[in-house]
Amino acid sequence: MKVYVPADAAARALGSDDVAAAVQAEATRRGLDLTLVRNGSRGMVWLEPLVEVERDGVRLAYGPATAADVAAILDGTSAKALGPTDDLPWMKKQTRLTFARVGLIDPLDMAHYRAEGGLVGLERALALPPTEIVQAVIDSGLRGRGGAGFPTGIKWKTVAEAKADQKYIVCNADEGDSGTFADRMLMEGDPFHLIEGMIIAGIAVGATRGYVYIRSEYPDAIRVMRAAVGIGRKAGLLGPSVLGSAYAFDMEIRVGAGAYVCGEETSLLNSLEGKRGVVRAKPPLPALEGFLGKPTVVNNVISLATVPVIFEKGAAFYRDFGLGRSRGTIPLQIAGNVRHGGLFEVAFGMGLGEIVNDIGGGTASGRPVKAVQVGGPLGAYFPSSLFDTPTCYESFASAEGLIGHAGIVVFDDTADMLKQARFAMEFCAIESCGKCTPCRIGAVRGVETIDRIARGDTAAIPLLTDLCNTMKAGSLCALGGFTPYPVMSALTHFPDDFARAKEAAE
Amino acid sequence: MPVADVLEPHARQTLDDILRAHAADEGPLLPILHDIQAAFGHVPQAVVPVIVEALNLGKAEVHGVISFYHDFRAEPAGRSVVKLCRAEACQAMGGDHLAHHAERKLGVGFHETRADGKVTLEPVYCLGLCACAPAAMVNGRLVGRLDEAAVDRIATEVLA
Numbered sequence: 001m002k003v004y005v006p007a008d009a010a011a012r013a014l015g016s017d018d019v020a021a022a023v024q025a026e027a028t029r030r031g032l033d034l035t036l037v038r039n040g041s042r043g044m045v046w047l048e049p050l051v052e053v054e055r056d057g058v059r060l061a062y063g064p065a066t067a068a069d070v071a072a073i074l075d076g077t078s079a080k081a082l083g084p085t086d087d088l089p090w091m092k093k094q095t096r097l098t099f100a101r102v103g104l105i106d107p108l109d110m111a112h113y114r115a116e117g118g119l120v121g122l123e124r125a126l127a128l129p130p131t132e133i134v135q136a137v138i139d140s141g142l143r144g145r146g147g148a149g150f151p152t153g154i155k156w157k158t159v160a161e162a163k164a165d166q167k168y169i170v171c172n173a174d175e176g177d178s179g180t181f182a183d184r185m186l187m188e189g190d191p192f193h194l195i196e197g198m199i200i201a202g203i204a205v206g207a208t209r210g211y212v213y214i215r216s217e218y219p220d221a222i223r224v225m226r227a228a229v230g231i232g233r234k235a236g237l238l239g240p241s242v243l244g245s246a247y248a249f250d251m252e253i254r255v256g257a258g259a260y261v262c263g264e265e266t267s268l269l270n271s272l273e274g275k276r277g278v279v280r281a282k283p284p285l286p287a288l289e290g291f292l293g294k295p296t297v298v299n300n301v302i303s304l305a306t307v308p309v310i311f312e313k314g315a316a317f318y319r320d321f322g323l324g325r326s327r328g329t330i331p332l333q334i335a336g337n338v339r340h341g342g343l344f345e346v347a348f349g350m351g352l353g354e355i356v357n358d359i360g361g362g363t364a365s366g367r368p369v370k371a372v373q374v375g376g377p378l379g380a381y382f383p384s385s386l387f388d389t390p391t392c393y394e395s396f397a398s399a400e401g402l403i404g405h406a407g408i409v410v411f412d413d414t415a416d417m418l419k420q421a422r423f424a425m426e427f428c429a430i431e432s433c434g435k436c437t438p439c440r441i442g443a444v445r446g447v448e449t450i451d452r453i454a455r456g457d458t459a460a461i462p463l464l465t466d467l468c469n470t471m472k473a474g475s476l477c478a479l480g481g482f483t484p485y486p487v488m489s490a491l492t493h494f495p496d497d498f499a500r501a502k503e504a505a506e
Numbered sequence: 507m508p509v510a511d512v513l514e515p516h517a518r519q520t521l522d523d524i525l526r527a528h529a530a531d532e533g534p535l536l537p538i539l540h541d542i543q544a545a546f547g548h549v550p551q552a553v554v555p556v557i558v559e560a561l562n563l564g565k566a567e568v569h570g571v572i573s574f575y576h577d578f579r580a581e582p583a584g585r586s587v588v589k590l591c592r593a594e595a596c597q598a599m600g601g602d603h604l605a606h607h608a609e610r611k612l613g614v615g616f617h618e619t620r621a622d623g624k625v626t627l628e629p630v631y632c633l634g635l636c637a638c639a640p641a642a643m644v645n646g647r648l649v650g651r652l653d654e655a656a657v658d659r660i661a662t663e664v665l666a
Contacts, residue, residue, distance in 0.1 A: 009633075009634065010635050010638050010650060014638055014650045014651060045638050176632055178593030179594060180634070217633055217634065217643075255537070255540055259575050260631060273532075274534060274561075275571060276571055277574060291532075335595040336594065336598035341638065342637050377631075409594050410598060412598075427631070
């Protein structure tokens with residue numbers, strides 16, 4: 001008998017360790033021949049801890065489980081039974097490519113990884129000349145999943161064509177945006193997949209060293225990734241000869257130190273070099289002068305973890321999913337005040353309203369949805385009147401927003417949008433690296449100006465708009481440049497929240 | 507508390523071991539500082555001149571790095587550390603209200619340590635538990651779907 005109890009951080013935060021201990025204890029008490037697997041999460045966080053029992057090759061789901069449910073779950077009589085996991089609507093509606101194995105396998109079991117299609121992509125890539133690897137990534141249409149949406153293959157081509165004695169692959173795992181947890185789930189649930197993607201990147205561009213920069217707020221992901229790198233070295237996946245080939249590649253896990261701005265690629269590189277996480281002016285591009293001044297690929301976790309899929313299934317297969325210039329799939333993270341929160345991987349193009357209402361099931365509080373923030377603290381707040389916006393880079397940009405890392409945070413009608421706008425400015429002021437004036441000073445003035453509006457001074461509204469334009473046009477990176485998105489969207493779509501204070505003052 | 511300018515011999519040995527372990531690293535300063543904080547509970551001022559010497563950096567440069575990052579503490583934390591997420595997804599689930607409740611129950615404000623040293627309360631901007639908000643980390647243990655009762659249990663635990 002095989003029982004799966006997730007060790008994903010969200011599952012653990014909801015008590016999965018207690019459930020796992022209860023499974024072990026009950027098995028011992030009954031003298032059962034039971035294998036307990038601590039898998040990643042299937043992404044249905046509202047059902048966590050989600051226990052799965054494998055019977056006749058079918059995985060049956062039970063959740064949300066507590067230690068008290070364990071005996072009945074093992075008997076097959078639990079009221080928490082949900083049926084076969086693969087038949088649950090949440091699973092059936094998805095196209096799980098990047099997250100195919102997350103929640104399915106034991107994250108640190110290399111044999112299990114291989115049995116579920118792991119390393120097929122790398123083996124195919126190893127048979128290709130590096131220029132063809134780069135071309136396949138270009139052909140797949142993959143764009144940076146960290147938020148910027150820059151074509152991954154083009155970035156790789158720049159690094160591949162640069163001449164240098166040493167090049168680097170740097171994985172940006174500084175997933176600091178509220179509402180996002182895809183990187184965390186992938187690293188905790190399928191770490192070899194990310195390693196495989198980084199190796200393919202290394203071979204493609206001629207880099208032999210890689211770093212994963214993980215934020216310190218993710219201790220579980222750090223632990224799993226470090227263990228996976230160790231196992232990868234022993235298995236000959238990492239080291240002087242990747243899977244017996246002529247290519248060398250090795251990598252290291254590095255830990256951030258609580259600075260949000262280090263999610264910006266140049267600031268991340270400075271941090272990795274042991275400096276203050278201050279943004280660098282571009283050019284030079286990191287592709288030409290990156291880590292320690294050497295040509296460097298900086299890619300997000302999801303971008304790199306999608307690369308093996310492109311080689312396993314083919315560039316055309318991947319490109320055939322999606323909408324317009326947004327090709328492939330996007331792991332949506334549905335969060336905040338939502339009934340069914342979690343990770344949902346789907347082809348680009350699904351409408352925002354469908355995600356919030358049909359997939360997410362509306363608010364957790366049962367109250368009407370007021371606003372949805374997409375793309376983290378730098379993303380716009382969308383009112384329900386914009387719920388027909390399809391998820392793709394271009395339509396979000398034309399709606400004065402961004403898709404970012406595809407985190408979707410739902411707020412009910414108790415949210416005060418002036419307060420949310422103020423928080424955006426305050427967060428920018430706290431986290432600004434200080435290099436450029438529009439961000440460093442602008443964010444502080446932004447908080448003050450919003451406070452004036454809150455006191456009923458409507459003359460400050462045009463001032464706020466003007467300030468936002470300055471920050472947008474004059475900031476060096478996305479922190480100062482995109483903070484206007486949540487602020488201006490709150491002001492534009494929810495003007496009543498900015499006028500209410502005036503009424504109170506009169 | 508007087509500021510120790512020079513490390514005790516035992517502490518100096520620990521620091522030298524840490525510096526040696528990272529001698530071959532590319533960009534070793536952050537890993538070194540993390541190890542120092544793990545060993546001493548904070549980053550004491552007295553380590554700065556030693557790091558300066560070992561890495562051939564300026565004093566201002568090392569101080570600048572230590573002060574830039576939220577993680578590095580100048581003073582030891584309380585016996586327990588409670589980190590409460592204050593970011594948007596947790597705000598959407600009543601995180602602000604819960605934060606005030608936590609301040610009252612723990613008897614300490616954010617960024618502060620209680621006078622009796624029992625607990626330090628810190629804000630954290632996202633633990634990646636946004637689909638089971640509000641979330642907290644109590645001495646390294648994650649807690650999701652927090653409510654007032656859960657905060658009360660945490661307070662009882664850390665103030666015992």
